[in-house]
Amino acid sequence: MKSVSPLNNVHELGQFGDFENKNVEEIIKIKEIKNIFIYQIVKFKSSNKKDNELSLDNLDFPNILKVNSNDNTRILWMGPNNWLIVSKNNLSDELKNNYFSSDFAVTDISHSRSIIELQGSNAKEVIKKGSPFDIEKLEENNCTNTVFNGITITIDNIDNSTNKIRIISLRSFGESLYHSVTDACLEFGYEAI
Amino acid sequence: MLFIKCPYCGIRSQNEFAYGGDATVKRPQLNKEISDKEWDDFVYNRKSLRGKHLEFWHHISGCRQWFKVHRDTATHEIFKTLKPNEEL
Numbered sequence: 001m002k003s004v005s006p007l008n009n010v011h012e013l014g015q016f017g018d019f020e021n022k023n024v025e026e027i028i029k030i031k032e033i034k035n036i037f038i039y040q041i042v043k044f045k046s047s048n049k050k051d052n053e054l055s056l057d058n059l060d061f062p063n064i065l066k067v068n069s070n071d072n073t074r075i076l077w078m079g080p081n082n083w084l085i086v087s088k089n090n091l092s093d094e095l096k097n098n099y100f101s102s103d104f105a106v107t108d109i110s111h112s113r114s115i116i117e118l119q120g121s122n123a124k125e126v127i128k129k130g131s132p133f134d135i136e137k138l139e140e141n142n143c144t145n146t147v148f149n150g151i152t153i154t155i156d157n158i159d160n161s162t163n164k165i166r167i168i169s170l171r172s173f174g175e176s177l178y179h180s181v182t183d184a185c186l187e188f189g190y191e192a193i
Numbered sequence: 194m195l196f197i198k199c200p201y202c203g204i205r206s207q208n209e210f211a212y213g214g215d216a217t218v219k220r221p222q223l224n225k226e227i228s229d230k231e232w233d234d235f236v237y238n239r240k241s242l243r244g245k246h247l248e249f250w251h252h253i254s255g256c257r258q259w260f261k262v263h264r265d266t267a268t269h270e271i272f273k274t275l276k277p278n279e280e281l
Contacts, residue, residue: 064201079256080201132206145255147208152254 005034006114006174011192016182019189028122028190030182033115033166037090040107043081047103051081056098057091067141067156076143076156084154084168086115114174116181119164122188127155127165129184149180198274201256213249215239216261243267247281250274 005011011032019027041056043049054061057073061083068075073087085091095106118126127135133146133155140160146153154168169177182190195207221227221235246266251259261275275281 065203079258082257132208144202145209145257146205147254150208 003035005032006171007032007034007116007178010175010178013192015189015191017186017189019191022189025121026188028118028120028126028185028188030185030190030192031117031119033117036110036115037085037087037092037108038110038113039085039087039091039095040078040105040109041083041085041095041099042105044103044105045081049103056085056094057087057089065142065144067143069141074156074158076154078145078154086156086168112171114169114171114177116167116169116174116178117158117164118167118181118185119162120188120190121163122185123163123165125188126181126184127167130180131155148177151177151180153177195269195271197250197262197271199252199255199258200260200274200276201258202252205252205255209252209254211251211253213251213259216247216249245272249277 011030015027043051051061051063056075057070059068059070059073059075062068062075062077064077066077072089073085073091076084076086078084092108099106124135127133127148130148131146131153133144135155138144138155138157140157143154143156146155148167151169151173156166156168158164158166167177167181182192196204197207197210198204218235218239221231243266245263247261247263249259250262251257259277261277261279263272263274263281264270265272273281
């Protein structure tokens, strides 16, 4: 069976908007993150496991609004007792062996999320145009759930030095979100890569 | 536009929340005989207070947790927010 990425029909490569006569750093780079494993882990109220004892792919689970990461995996705090794992590695076996159904609900949601990555000095300006969240307060390796033009999203601040931000939404909202984001990018100019 | 302090995530815009109704309404005890009037009061009948009101809100586009907000319905001033198991 062929895997089709959520933004396959809309993510057209090239330069768009007001990109002429601008530095490369100013132009926003938009990338679809695909072929990646995404897992949701929810700890049951009845569980006796402590948050600070949990780990996956050699990473501890993060505290409120934080992200713990290594080269392959990012663990995002989604809410109390709720985490999102985004990884290049297939962690199914580790999850199956260490996160038992008596304590956790583990769901593979790799197929049901759309991820847009923005990079460039104006990336945060794009977020500001559609979201009420104060993005300037979001430090590196922090994440938050919020809304963008009415669509519920997760923002993951990957790197402040290169202004790299990921926006995660439900797959079914992906195309609509992509149109919203690219529309907000037009005035800065963007390059879909 | 209200700014509401989620007990888990901090201050956020009202856009991220959904109103969840009166937080003072208590469900009748299990297996207790109650009248139709008491059941009606629990399910349907609500006071429309002008002034201080304790209400449930849901951080639906955030951490997806329910919490209580002590708010003035006339001025929209928010005095305090609490986790569901906390009392004023």
